[in-house]
Amino acid sequence: MKPEERILESPNKHKDFVVSGSLVSIRDRQSKLATQAEAASKAEGKVLTAGEILTIEEVAAKSIDGLDMAKTLSAMGDIGPEARLFIYRPNGKLARHEVFADPRVCVDIHRGAVIENLTEKPKDVSGWRTHEFFIDTKGCLGDECGRCAIVCPENAIHLRGKGKGSFHEIDPLACKGCYICWVECVRTAADCILVDGKTFDPVMRAKHFGE
């Protein structure tokens, strides 16, 4: 008897991964690829609800369904400024809550030294670079290319605008002056990325490309 076949979920556009028994074989894609929207909605369902930790100011500023606000605030007031409210609201419904004193001494460091990436203040690394880098908007292909933004290790290059007339811009606080964008730019001939205002420097080019 032939074992039942099952197709593995995969983002690969060209191939299907077929499992039959303990054997996995690869064939050209026949099954419909889930659209990005579908994949996103699936992923959305899998995101776990996390607990929230609020300070007394944050609690005072909002009302939380199913919580005795007066009692909570007075309990937090008893503890003082290090009072925190822990709440857990899966599907928007309050399931757990607890008032506790924050055990941390240094409150600028998150529990477990976890870094919340989007709330981190960018660091000014402009002092690291010895040359100034600038993208000439006239030469930049904008959203048609984006190579420099992809290769930038500091995520310092951002796309501005949309479609025709869009261009890339270097964040002068985040650029360390590593030359990678300059080396990787496909538009060397059009002199897209300027270094110290110079369009094309044979000496520098020789240094970086060994020419």
Add this chain to the structure above:
Amino acid sequence: MATVLSGNAAAAWGFRLSRVQCYPYYPITPSTGCSQQISRWVNDGAMDALTINAESEHSAASQIIAAGKSVRAGTATSSKGLLYMIEVLENAAGAGVPAGIFLGNRATGAPINIWADNTDAYAMRDSGAIQLFASDAQSALDGVIQGYRIAEDIKVRLPFSVNLRGFTGTHAYEGVEIPDQKAVDSLLPSYVPLYSLFAPGKPVTYGAMLSAYPYRRHKRNQMEVLRQATAVAQKVGKEFGKTFGRAYGLFEWIGDPKADLVIALMGESASPGEVVVRHLQGREGIPGVALLKIRLFSPFPAREIAEALAKAKTKAVVVLDEGLQHGAVFPPLAQRLTTAVHLHLEGKGPRIASVIGGLGGSEVRQEHFQLMFALADNIAAGKPVRTEPYWLDIDEDPIFCESEAQVSPKLLKKWGEVWRRHERKEKYFAPIPADTHEIRIYSRAGQGAITSAVGFTGAGILSGHQLLTVPAFGSERRGAIITTDTLINLNKDKKVRSFNRAWNAVVLYDDTILYSPEHQVLDGLKEGGLLLVNTANLTTKKIRQILNASESRVRVFTVNANEIAHRIGLKHINMTMLGAFHKAYQEIPFDVAQTYYEKNVPRPRDASMEAIRQGFAQTTDQVTIKPKKESRLVTTQEFLDWRPDDHGMESWPSAVEEYQHG
């Protein structure tokens, strides 16, 4: 009613009742049983969890950390496996990931030793995890549930481990109350992650690189968080007691609340100590004695212990460490306790001596506690004390020196003065009356002695007694002689988990064991005790002759279990021997036992029950039994009949030929 479980299975129940969602594991003796049990439950659908067969302990630990950020995760390990995990565990502690580990404590090589001591747990003591020590299967089960509650508390969020002594804890079978799932759920709500996994709106980085300034600030926080665990553990232990009637503290003070002499220790070895404390308490000329059984080792409840010692006005503490890391000259528990007393009592605390014992599977017996209390008495009297640890059961380095010729001359030079001034007070060494019955089974590995002893344990518990079965593990192979010990507690008020090593009954599953030069089966058998032998052709008289026990008051019983098992069609004789044992030893009523066996014997149940009944019926202590023709299982007979001459080596098919013929 209590269920018969091994320590490993009890820990597995702890994980199951805690609704652990991810359980990666890499099995290692002696904690394998826990992972095996969980793996089976997950396979059967009894437990909704993801088990992962990790490629190493390092991976298993990494996986519980990765999983522990979002779901409840746990694993079990021992010895070197734990050492391999420690590298990762520090990440769990630093990043505040609450994951659980059950540890069957075992020595760490070299030299290789698979038996119990706390060395592995000691190696982990600085990895930032909460360490709880369980003293029996029940407290291991309760410890895992409480461990998750403590570890996941919003003030704590740290990994934890529950420690149980290898083999005498993990492989000992005893009655365990399995808590109700609903009650556990109310005590231990579901896991709440602090950050969503892969949440697009709020990406986070765990374990990022921090430079000196934020790093030291993080460490300051981490220490404060670890400190919180002490208070939380105390609170959770109390709440657990309210729900289940078994309250736990940071430590347990057993004995006189105003004890002058205290032995501090952790874990399972406290059970012989409890017997000794009960025995010594209130005896003439002996000051108050107590055991300080420490449950929370990390974070060490230094202030609480120091306060307890100050409150009791204790004069001397002997600290028993059942493990010694390879780099230690003063063991960890003694170190922590000394520091606690020094820091919190400022020189007004008790005097402290360190004792090392129970290493690599060494048993800590009742007489050791008598020795240690006698030592504590000397120290309390102001006699000099060794600043380096004492040792248990080292002839060249005894606690009390009775003959100077025996001890190491090196040590005599160094500690001779201390030895000479110490006095071994005989009042501490009064023999301890046993209120237990103890049974030893000698069998050959593979005969099923453990199965029958565990069955007997269940039957005993059903008839209202407390029983404990501890099989010996380690150097056996199929056919080797092994022992399985069962303890029946006749004192219904107090739990006993320590053997006196005076047997009321000795059972031989194979009469050839009578001839084994290594096993003197009558050794330790009490006067008037009973000896049950599975034999086809030996009479009780002959057995007495072989053992040189013709005049002894030992009652000898025989049964031809091979023949009965063969006739019924069973491969093992263990069920027949179980029935036979009930005939010889009547403390556990056979009719009650049968109701237990009907539901619990191995399949096929009818045949097993028949074997039990026939074993019971055909056991005799009469001398005049007519020797029957020897009846052996067919496979045994073939094995015995085989002679090298019968088969020339050339007539054996070679591996190549076998392969060619398919």
